[in-house]
Amino acid sequence: MFLQRIGNKGIRLGTLFDRAAARHPANFVILDHDLDIAPGLGRRASLTEIAGLIDDFASRLWSVQVRPGDHVVVHKSDNFDISLLACAVARIGAIPVLLSPKLDGETVAELLRRVGRPFLVTDQEKLDTSLPAEVHELSRQVLLASGEYAGTTTFASLAGVPRVPAVSMPADHPTLITHTSGTTGTPKLAVHTGKSFQARYRPQATIVAAGVRRSEPVAVHVSFVHSRMFTAMPISILQGHPLIVLREDDPETVGDLFSQVPPGFIEAHPNTFLRWEVLADDPRGPLANVKYFSSTFDAIHPRTVNRLLQGSRRSGRRFAQAYGQSEVGPIAARTYSLKDGADFNGRCVGMPFPGMTGVRVVSRDGNQPTKENPGFIEVRSDGRIVTYLGEHHRWEKQVNNGWWRMGDVGYRTKYGCLHLLDREVDEIPGVQSTLEIEDKLFTRLPDLVEVIIIPGADGTPVPVVCTRDNKPLDQVTWKSAVAGLPPMGDPVQWRLEDLPQTATTKIKRLELARLLTAEGPAAQ
Incomplete structure (x- = not known):
């Protein structure tokens, strides 16, 4: 029923909350922070209130001459209002371009050049601390979500x-632009359409609809600029689930909130x-009340x-991992259950979605790809940008007859x-899979909170x-843990907060390798 209601129109971000409120008027969203653009709204808001916002x-965007087809870059301090502003931009037919709050100012300036004099939504904090002065010249107009700054217009x-x-736009029109992780250099700007997002709905919506009662909240801790936010959010509110949106991931704070409002489904x-x-x-x-945990971003241990x-404590509880x-x-x-234990093969990422996605592995040397001789993974999906x-x-270089x-x-x-087994750029000669080694070390060393083989x-x-x-690594325990693993150098201990990370908390392995070679100051 839900999938039929989406029809052929694709995602319609601009009216998403209007439609959700019409179907489920008593539903609500819970936040762990105040919105910069509407601090008086509070941390529990109805769908109707958010639709009105x-x-x-x-x-307000229309009043400053933002029109259908215009690009509006949103780069501001981390807040759920980033996602809501994307909906506001899309509502008038413009195209939101979401840049992570974690990007440095020079990268933001480079991406502004690539977009070509867009409107820029930012805030005083970003202009005071990280954005270079040239962003004013690179933008048609600078709008402030909060604070004040000379030469800008405040909301x-x-x-x-x-x-x-x-404004209603065609389903094949760009509806959102996000950026890639940037693990291998300057991020690329990925162009999504209503149709491509619709294709991503189908497999994800099925899991939520089948596994969680409508009355149970769905909790989401996802980067507000990531494309996943714009499938997780609609699936939750259109199906009638209360939505918990988290900015912070501090376990104590999250434990407090989940104890008061127990989620039935968590995406993070x-x-x-x-x-x-x-x-x-x-x-x-x-x-205790979680029926499904879900993650779609990276390998999980x-x-x-x-x-x-x-x-x-739910019967039939599962962890769903999507590649x-x-x-x-x-x-x-x-999916995984308790009976899979803590040492299952984490390199097995599952099967394609029947009738929705396809996967093939292409040989690198003419021989059948195997664990000992892996090939390139290629996929088909209507959800492709x-x-x-x-x-x-650069897009064309990654496409081969639709793969x-x-x-x-x-x-x-x-x-x-x-x-x-690995990212192509992360392969190390003589090591079959760095990810597999990391999985084993996590299982053998409970005190590890991160391990990266570079x-x-x-x-x-x-x-x-x-x-x-940040407890010192026990060398005796370490030597026991690496027994039977491929030969490696001595471990280097870092603080987790010092590791270079993407917007979705992936570790930038190439950057880390560069820092390690340069003996960066974070190494302990």
Whole structure:
């Protein structure tokens, strides 16, 4: 029924909350922070209130001559209003371009050039601390979500403008632009359409609809600029689930909120779930009501999956992991239960969605791809982006007769299950899979909160480790844990907060390798 209601119109971000409020007027959204654009709204708002807020800010944008087809870059301090502003931009037919609050000012300036004199929505804090002065020249107009700054227009000054009707755009028109992780350089700008988002709905909406009662809240801790936010959010509110939106991932704060409003479904980044392992032992039982945990961003370690499942008391509880990419959405998936233990094969990322996605592994040398001789993973999906803005040639390089090169290496078993071994750029000669080694170390060393295997200056695999509460790594325990693993250099201990991270908390391995070779100051 839900999937039929989406029809062929694709995602309509601009009227998303209007439609959700019409179907479920008593439903609400709970926040763990105040909105910068509407601090008086509070942390529990009805769908109707949020729909009105989006309508209001869409009208404010219209009043400064933002029109259908215009690009509006949103780069401001981390807040759920980033996602709401994207809806406001889309409501008047313009195209939101979302840039992570974690991007440095020079990268933001470069992406503004690539877009080509867009409107820029930012705030005083960003202009005071990180954005270079040239962003004013690179933007048609600079709008402030909060604070004041010379030469800009504040949203507050536009309060009370006449409301304007929503603008309907074709389903194949760009509806949102997000950026790639930037793990290998300057991020690329991925162009999504209503149709491509619709294709991503189908597999994800099925899981939520089948596993969680409508009355149960869905909790989301996802980067507000990531494409996943714009499928997780609609699925939740259109199906009638109360939505919990988290900015913070501090376990104590999250435990407080989940104890008061127990979610039935949680979507988060792998590294967020890693931090939340401690909630499994929390006497308040913040995870007790969770039927499904879900993650679609990166490899997640078996230990983390097992610990989270131990924290739930629901029968039939599952952890759903999807393999995908910002450019194509979810492609393959599998679920885990408690009986899988803490040492299952985390490199098995599941099967494609029947009738929705396809996967093949292309040989690199003419031989059948295997674990010992992995090939390039390529996928098919209607959820694929239509281009990289300003860099269509780079998009074309990854497409081969409709198959999209993921940039990963792996193989498929005789039953069709996909195994992901490594990113192409992260392969280390002589190491079959750095991810597999990391999985094993996590299982064997409970105090690890991160471990990344990267090449040292001479090519030797070097483990960079982070421990809970930054406790010194026990060398005797370490030597026991690496027994039977490929030879590696001595571990280097870092603080977790010092590791270079993307907007979705992935570790930038190439950047970390560069820092390690340069003996960066964060190394301990």
